[in-house]
Amino acid sequence: MGGNATEIALLERRHHSCPQEMASLPIPDELLAEIFVRLPTQADLAHASAACVTFRRVVADRSFPRLYRKIHAAPLLGFLDLNRVFHPADPPHPSTSATKAFADFSLSFLPAPASDWTMLDVCDGRVLLYRRGDFTELVVCDPLHRRHLLLPPIPEFIDDWVPSADNSQIFLVGGNEEDSDETFFSVIYVAFDQHKQTAFVFSSTTGKWQATPSTVRSPCSYWLQSAYGCLYGLTESSQKLQVFDTRRMEFSLVDLPPKAKTGSSYVHVAIVGAGEGIIGMFVLPHKTSDLSYFVKSNNGGSSSHWQLQKTVSLDSSHYSLDVGSTGRQLFLYHRGSPSLDARLFSMDVKTFQLEKVFGSKFGILYPRAYNNFPPFLSTPIVSSGAQEQGVGTPQVEEEPIDSPQ
Known part of the structure; x- marks a missing residue:
């Protein structure tokens, strides 16, 4: 300096x-x-x-x-675990202590009783939670500015379907690179049964849920991360990548790179936004130390092939990609050290430099990275405008959204 x-x-x-x-x-x-x-x-x-x-x-x-904020990415401040405990990033992250002093990570400002809310996802400085015992009661909050928005109830379109953690997955998605409204976010609720699946998308702009028609479900897919308005997941056999496009409100299947097709073996996969609409995929086969990085254009189809950009040899085979990614930053969780049970690392997509960002003698349950700017550079990123207008009645549009021209 x-x-x-x-x-x-x-x-x-x-x-x-x-x-x-x-x-x-x-x-x-x-x-x-x-x-x-x-x-x-x-x-x-x-x-x-x-x-x-x-x-x-x-x-x-x-x-x-x-x-x-247009030039600089929000820095990593720490990690929120499943119990809503905030773990500050280790030095040299200078804004961590200042932000922790201002932010309310206890989420005491949520509708009472605040202890009833369970974390689901973290994205762009926002936290998505559901009320314990009611998987359809959702809230999005901004811990730094103590703001929250209660979402309207999720409409039920599937016969004999009772929302629960066993037949639903919910994700919080931020804006795209071209979005000028920093308060914009969406929530993707994927509901499924044995044979079919349906997605509901809430937009903070409209304050409404929009639903897709039910489609045939790919066998036991589980979802990973979102990038550029699309949600990505793996099928049970890890042979295909399932994509849900929130702009077209459509499900599709995309081929995986050969290294990600492991058959019965488990593979760690993480999706990142590599910039300019390019989708990046990190692949780490279980109990190996070779981390491969592929890219493909986000054109909504399967015509473009995955291209291998780099393979990085890690120092051990005890890494996993369970923490996911934020923007162009991948997080790796290291387990198995006798002296340090939990170590979290970040990897920059451009430089592939691995940096330790957190260490503890105790494991972290379902950690999610929290990125935000310190108070003097940030503004509220959850608008309460829709809430003040009484968004509490289910509003649903059944027609798919046209893709942008």
């Missing part, structure tokens, strides 16, 4: 030149904002904002956080 601090000091002297020196035009606030938004770390930005009143005014302007 030494070089960045020197540049900030030079900017400050340039902005406040002595009267006896040759007069020069002050640096416009717009140009200062463009400079500050490109500082590599939030610590550098905090240092710059503390340098003088002018710099602080630029950083404190309402337009600056949005500009900053």
Whole structure:
């Protein structure tokens, strides 16, 4: 940070030149904002904002956080487990302690009794939960700004179907790269029985659920992650990748890379958004240390083939991909060390650099990564507008959404 601090000091002297020196035009606030938004770390930005009143005014302007978030990805702050316990990321993540001090990870602001809510998913700084004993009562919340939105009840279209954790899977999905509304999110509820499956999608924009017609269910598929408006899962035999496109409201099957087709053997698979609509897939066969990375275009079909980009040899065969991914970052869970029972690592999709982000002598139950900006760079990401208008009555559109042109 030494070089960045020197540049900030030079900017400050340039902005406040002595009267006896040759007069020069002050640096416009717009140009200062463009400079500050490109500082590599939030610590550098905090240092710059503390340098003088002018710099602080630029950083404190309402337009600056949005500009900053367009260029920088939200940093990892820690992990939420199934019991809603927050585990801060290990140093050198500088914003972890500050965010933990401001955020309410106990979720005490949820409808009482707050202890009844069980975590389902975490995405883009939001947390999706359901009320214990009622799998259809859902809430999405923003722990940093203590906001929540109760979702309307999920409509029931399947005869003799009782929603439960045994015949449903629910996911929280953020916006795409092109979305300008940072408060947008959707919830995907996939319900199934022995023969068929149906998906319901809630949009925070409309405050409504939209349903697909029931389709023949692929044998015992389980869902992984979402990327670019699509949800991805594996069939029971790990021979196909099942895709649910929220824009077309359609299910489809896509071929897997040969290395992911393991037959009866278990394989760890994780999906990431690699940028510009490119889907990335990490494949780690069980009890092996070779992690392979494939990419394919997200064109909604199976015409384009998976292309192997890189194979990374890990230092042991005790890694799993159960933690999933956020954006262009993959998380790996390491088990089996005699001195450290739980270690979580992150891997950048571009550099493939492995970095330890959490370690504990105790295991973590169903950890999910929590990424967000510290308070001075963040805004509420759960709007209560729909809630205030009384979104509590089921509203369903049965017609599929047309795909964007």
